[in-house]
Amino acid sequence: MAPALCAICRTARALIKRPKNHAKLCKGCFITIFEDEIHHTIISSKLFFPGEKVAIGASGGKDSTVLASVLKSLNERHGYGLDLVLLSIDEGIKGYRDDSLETVKRNAQQYDMPLKVVGYDELYGWTMDQVVETIGKKGNCTYCGVFRRQALDRGAKMLGIKHVVTGHNADDVAETVLMNLLRGDLPRLSRSTSIVTGNDSLEVKRSKPLKYSYEKEIVLYAHHKKLDYFSTECIYSPEAFRGSARSLIKQLERVRPSAILDIVRSGEDMARLVPGEKSSSCGGCQGRSSASGAAVAEEDVGGCGSTNGRNPGGEIAAMDKQLRENEEHEGLEIDITKLKLTESDGTRQNRKDKQIPIRGPNGTGKVVGRQVLGTCERCGYMSSQAICQACTLLEGLNKNRPKIQI
Amino acid sequence: MASSVEGPQIPISVDFSGGLEMLFSNQRRHSLSIAANDKDGNPSTIAFLIDHLCKNLMKDPRSELFVLDGHIRPGILVLINDADWELEGEEEYELKAGDNVLFVSTLHGG
Ligand SMILES: [Zn+2]
Ligand SMILES: [Zn+2]
Numbered sequence: 001m002a003p004a005l006c007a008i009c010r011t012a013r014a015l016i017k018r019p020k021n022h023a024k025l026c027k028g029c030f031i032t033i034f035e036d037e038i039h040h041t042i043i044s045s046k047l048f049f050p051g052e053k054v055a056i057g058a059s060g061g062k063d064s065t066v067l068a069s070v071l072k073s074l075n076e077r078h079g080y081g082l083d084l085v086l087l088s089i090d091e092g093i094k095g096y097r098d099d100s101l102e103t104v105k106r107n108a109q110q111y112d113m114p115l116k117v118v119g120y121d122e123l124y125g126w127t128m129d130q131v132v133e134t135i136g137k138k139g140n141c142t143y144c145g146v147f148r149r150q151a152l153d154r155g156a157k158m159l160g161i162k163h164v165v166t167g168h169n170a171d172d173v174a175e176t177v178l179m180n181l182l183r184g185d186l187p188r189l190s191r192s193t194s195i196v197t198g199n200d201s202l203e204v205k206r207s208k209p210l211k212y213s214y215e216k217e218i219v220l221y222a223h224h225k226k227l228d229y230f231s232t233e234c235i236y237s238p239e240a241f242r243g244s245a246r247s248l249i250k251q252l253e254r255v256r257p258s259a260i261l262d263i264v265r266s267g268e269d270m271a272r273l274v275p276g277e278k279s280s281s282c283g284g285c286q287g288r289s290s291a292s293g294a295a296v297a298e299e300d301v302g303g304c305g306s307t308n309g310r311n312p313g314g315e316i317a318a319m320d321k322q323l324r325e326n327e328e329h330e331g332l333e334i335d336i337t338k339l340k341l342t343e344s345d346g347t348r349q350n351r352k353d354k355q356i357p358i359r360g361p362n363g364t365g366k367v368v369g370r371q372v373l374g375t376c377e378r379c380g381y382m383s384s385q386a387i388c389q390a391c392t393l394l395e396g397l398n399k400n401r402p403k404i405q406i
Numbered sequence: 407m408a409s410s411v412e413g414p415q416i417p418i419s420v421d422f423s424g425g426l427e428m429l430f431s432n433q434r435r436h437s438l439s440i441a442a443n444d445k446d447g448n449p450s451t452i453a454f455l456i457d458h459l460c461k462n463l464m465k466d467p468r469s470e471l472f473v474l475d476g477h478i479r480p481g482i483l484v485l486i487n488d489a490d491w492e493l494e495g496e497e498e499y500e501l502k503a504g505d506n507v508l509f510v511s512t513l514h515g516g
Contacts, residue, residue, distance in 0.1 A: 004493055015489040024493060062424070062512075171512075219424065219483060219512045220490075231425040231511070250480035250513070 008033070015224075019214050019257035027224050034221050038209055039074050045195050047207050048163075050081035055161045057152045058086040058115075060103030063167030065229040066218045067210055071165070072111045085159060086111075089151045090119040091144060092127020103230040110228065118155035120147055124390070126397060134400050141242075143397075146389045150381055153204045161204070168208040171215040171249055174260045177267035179245045190271035193264065198382070214260060216253075415439040416450070416503040420459065424511035426482070429466040436463060440501070452484070453497035455507065472509075481513045 004014040004024045012026030025033065042048065056071065058064045068086060075082045088104045090097050101117065108115035121127045124147055131143050156164045173193060180189035191197065198205035210218065222229055252259040375381060376388035383389070420436045427434050444454050456478060460469055472479060477497070484491040485508040486499055501507075 003489075013489070014493060015485075017490045017492045027488075215512045216483060219510055223423075223485070223508075223510065224488075231423070246513070247480070254480045 016217075016220055019216050019253065020261055022257070030217075031221065031224060034213070034217055035070055035073060038070050038213065039078060041195070041212055042074070042080075042209055045207075047165075047196065047209060048080055048082055051083070052081075052163060053083040053085070053159075053161045054163045054165055055085045055087040055116075055152070055156045055159060056113075057164055057166040058088050058104050058107065059167075060088070060100035060107065060230040061167070062219055062222050062227075062229045062231065063169055063210065063215075065103075065107060065167075065227050066222050067165065067167040068107060068111050068113065069225065069227055070221075071209070072113070084111075084113050085161065086113050086115040087152060087155045087159070087161075087164065088115065088117045089148055089155065090117055091148070092120045092129055094129055100230045103228060106228055116155060116159055118151055118158070120151065123147070123151055123154055124394060126394070131397060134397060143393055146393055150388075150390050152206070153381065156204050164204055164206045166206060166208055167210055167218075169210045169213050169215050169218055170260050170264050171246075171253075173208075173211055173267065174263040175242065175245045175249050177263050178249065179242060181270075182245070186270065186274055189267060190274040193267040193271045212261065212264065414442040416442045416501060418455075418501060418503070418505045418507065420455070420463075421506065421508040422510075423508065424482075425513070426472065426509050426511045429464055429468065429472055430459075431465050438463070449500040451497060451501065452486070452491065452499045452507065455501060456497070478509075479513075481511065483510045483512060484508070485510070 006012045006014045006026035006029050007023050008025060008029040012028065014024035015027050016025045016030040017023070018025065018030075048054065054071075056064060056068050058068060068084075071082070071084060074080065075084060086104060086108050088101060090101065104115060104117075107113075119127070128140065128144055128147075132140050135143075152164050152166070156162070176192040177189055180186070180192060195209075195211050196205060196207045221227075249260060249263075374383060374386075376383040376391055377386050378391040379388060381388050381390070385392075387395070417437065417439050420438060421434055422430050422436075423434060430436065440455060440458055441450055444450055456473065460473055464472065470479070472482070474480070478484060484496075486494045487506055488508075491499065
């Protein structure tokens with residue numbers, strides 16, 4: 001077949017077919033539009049202010065490497081005035097981080113950014129290898145993910161930085177939306193769609209500038225820009241449920257590429273139904289963005305950021321099983337009788353005062369208003385519970401610490 | 407035993423990245439010769455190549471990380487001479503001497 005020409009410049013050969021709109025683009029035009037769209041997201045969400053110090057959560061993987069590369073380019077091109085720093089977490093998995101940390105070190109030189117590496121051992125007193133020795137391999141990605149989330153905050157705090165950006169992409173957000181939809185957890189679904197999380201009373205805010213970027217385009221951008229990134233499987237297997245959601249997303253994308261952004265936008269629309277939750281969106285300039293509302297997302301944990309899916313045949317079955325288990329706990333339908341639509345005789349009541357009852361993760365059925373956010377009694381980090389997830393996990397670990405080394 | 411079929415062979419190069427190299431002896435680039443035609447005498451296509459790679463080049467038993475239900479696993483991108491294979495006819499693309507085919511996984515850690 002004759003090579004197609006680029007839809008933008010109409011001169012160079014098209015090498016990329018964009019998943020969101022099927023546009024066929026040449027390498028140069030693709031790189032330009034990919035960066036321009038992220039710039040648009042940054043500007044319309046008012047993500048940064050001039051002179052802001054921003055830590056890029058850097059794993060050496062494709063997403064954070066692309067994020068660092070794009071932010072460096074945009075910072076220079078558009079004069080954001082950002083002071084960018086790479087922040088890496090060392091989970092303490094022997095051999096696993098050696099190569100990726102080497103990659104991050106090279107990135108620090110390539111992008112001329114300072115690098116700070118923080119270890120789980122210094123933050124929590126446990127390396128992931130020690131966690132696995134104690135609890136086994138099952139469920140350890142939960143630990144890894146919970147610890148990593150706080151690790152970025154704590155690392156940023158050590159550096160006196162109040163803003164951490166992460167490489168979460170549209171596929172990641174769609175995956176989280178889907179998981180929370182399948183769990184019937186609308187409040188968390190809502191938080192997961194926000195581009196900025198944390199709020200003014202918190203010390204560190206986080207944002208995801210690649211929220212609308214397809215994973216496929218991130219990989220293609222890295223390829224065509226010849227970026228230096230590292231890919232490995234996390235040697236500890238991910239949570240089966242997340243792996244299933246990811247496989248489902250990838251299968252949907254194969255049939256209908258726009259599905260990923262559609263899920264992200266559906267998530268944003270659903271978020272608007274949750275009282276007290278705000279969501280910012282500029283998804284493809286649909287003219288419905290609100291102010292850059294920062295939602296609370298202390299539990300927006302993405303496992304260990306790696307997926308392998310060793311037994312794809314069993315994934316759907318595993319998801320089925322999980323769903324059945326959830327159903328056994330509670331019916332998940334929203335109770336419409338509590339909506340009390342008291343609009344009579346044209347007397348329009350103040351709609352803002354009404355709350356839609358939304359069930360919590362276990363279908364507890366209580367009306368969820370604005371989530372009350374406090375701080376953890378033990379470590380002082382933000383938490384909606386008295387004791388944060390990390391401290392709860394640590395408590396269990398410390399109880400089980402093998403009696404060794406006297 | 408690679409392509410024991412009699413007849414002309416064509417030289418191509420195949421690259422694996424994004425974690426897929428682990429399935430292929432941890433080696434990113436492989437230079438190979440494959441049969442110019444399949445057993446029915448039709449020009450060898452990408453589908454033929456994928457089958458060939460599974461049978462002859464993959465050293466790891468976890469073939470489902472590369473191929474699912476006879477097709478490339480969703481989430482793996484295929485570039486033919488740097489162009490998205492969707493622009494080139496996907497599995498039906500007929501291989502030419504000197505072609506480069508890159509398989510890159512999007513599924514591994516970010
Ligand atoms: Zn062009
Ligand atoms: Zn705590």
